[in-house]
Amino acid sequence: MSVERRMGVPTSVRVSEIIRENKTTSTLLFQHEADDLTVEPGQFFMIWIPGIDEIPMSISYWDSPVAGVSVLPVGDATSALASQQVGEWIGVRGPFGTSFSTDAKKALVVGGGIGTAPLRLLVHDLLARGADVTLLLAARTKDSLLFLKEFSTLRDEAFHLLTATDDGSEGFKGLATEAAEGLLEKESFDAIYTCGPELMMVGLHRLAQEKRIHFEASLERHMKCGCGICGSCVLDPTGELVCLDGPVFTGERLLNITDFGKYERDEMGRKKKF
Ligand SMILES: Cc1cc2nc3c(=O)[nH]c(=O)nc-3n(C[C@H](O)[C@H](O)[C@H](O)COP(=O)(O)OP(=O)(O)OC[C@H]3O[C@@H](n4cnc5c(N)ncnc54)[C@H](O)[C@@H]3O)c2cc1C
Numbered sequence: 001m002s003v004e005r006r007m008g009v010p011t012s013v014r015v016s017e018i019i020r021e022n023k024t025t026s027t028l029l030f031q032h033e034a035d036d037l038t039v040e041p042g043q044f045f046m047i048w049i050p051g052i053d054e055i056p057m058s059i060s061y062w063d064s065p066v067a068g069v070s071v072l073p074v075g076d077a078t079s080a081l082a083s084q085q086v087g088e089w090i091g092v093r094g095p096f097g098t099s100f101s102t103d104a105k106k107a108l109v110v111g112g113g114i115g116t117a118p119l120r121l122l123v124h125d126l127l128a129r130g131a132d133v134t135l136l137l138a139a140r141t142k143d144s145l146l147f148l149k150e151f152s153t154l155r156d157e158a159f160h161l162l163t164a165t166d167d168g169s170e171g172f173k174g175l176a177t178e179a180a181e182g183l184l185e186k187e188s189f190d191a192i193y194t195c196g197p198e199l200m201m202v203g204l205h206r207l208a209q210e211k212r213i214h215f216e217a218s219l220e221r222h223m224k225c226g227c228g229i230c231g232s233c234v235l236d237p238t239g240e241l242v243c244l245d246g247p248v249f250t251g252e253r254l255l256n257i258t259d260f261g262k263y264e265r266d267e268m269g270r271k272k273k274f
Pocket residue numbers: 044053054055056057058059069070071072073074075076077078079114117118219220221222223224247266267
């Protein structure tokens with residue numbers, strides 16, 4: 001990747017299409033014409049919203065040269081991004097970070113809320129490589145299940161969709177970890193991949209350790225540069241950077257990260273409990 005694309009001026013792209021995924025989340029698609037652009041499932045872009053901020057966003061769509069990010073408005077930057085219209089400009093740096101491995105033969109993929117964003121490409125990639133994939137989509141309520149429309153109409157014998165909602169409005173009533181635990185009692189998998197609330201990922205990590213299943217999770221931390229310069233996404237005690245050494249970490253590496261499930265850092269770098 002060129003130095004400019006890593007550290008310098010973002011590439012300007014125009015929003016070409018907007019997909020309303022559910023009540024809260026929209027996907028912005030745009031054409032990224034850089035010749036050397038390759039995207040692996042789990043990687044992210046730093047997206048610059050003119051006059052507002054630059055924020056990390058998982059890459060949820062990639063069909064060269066069209067890329068996309070799925071945004072849940074939670075504050076100024078995400079709200080401004082979610083209100084972009086077709087034809088408007090945003091800036092893109094990246095892709096950054098590590099990706100999910102895609103060599104599992106029988107995979108359980110667990111997405112919690114907006115954390116499902118980086119898992120969309122992973123599911124399609126695993127299926128294209130001939131894997132059997134069970135996707136457990138989880139959220140507080142049916143309206144927040146991401147990519148439900150798309151995955152509930154995906155016809156592939158190797159694909160199985162399960163849903164879990166805290167309020168029981170769709171699928172299993174309860175936490176994703178409880179749904180996964182029940183599933184793991186009945187079926188065996190050779191890998192669990194996840195992204196979502198960190199306490200959910202901690203619970204899944206524990207289950208994977210008990211069942212001795214390969215585990216990968218995508219972590220979220222406050223990011224300023226996205227490419228290893230500012231240190232704002234550092235994890236204790238290993239000093240690993242989520243933007244460079246992650247966001248995807250294996251279960252083995254997470255065993256050494258005492259921050260996992262316990263602490264994140266605010267925009268000033270101060271540690272705060274989950
Ligand atoms: C690798 C990665 C991938 C992400 N992918 C997505 C995605 O696909 N879709 C999506 O909607 N969101 C994603 N996020 C989260 C998104 O970046 C934050 O919600 C956004 O930065 C919040 O900015 P804001 O101004 O809207 O909200 P603020 O009001 O600034 O903050 C709201 C919350 O977001 C956190 N936050 C603020 N700035 C950042 C930052 N620069 N980096 C990380 N967290 C921050 C704050 O700590 C706070 O908890 C991802 C984050 C990371 C680290």
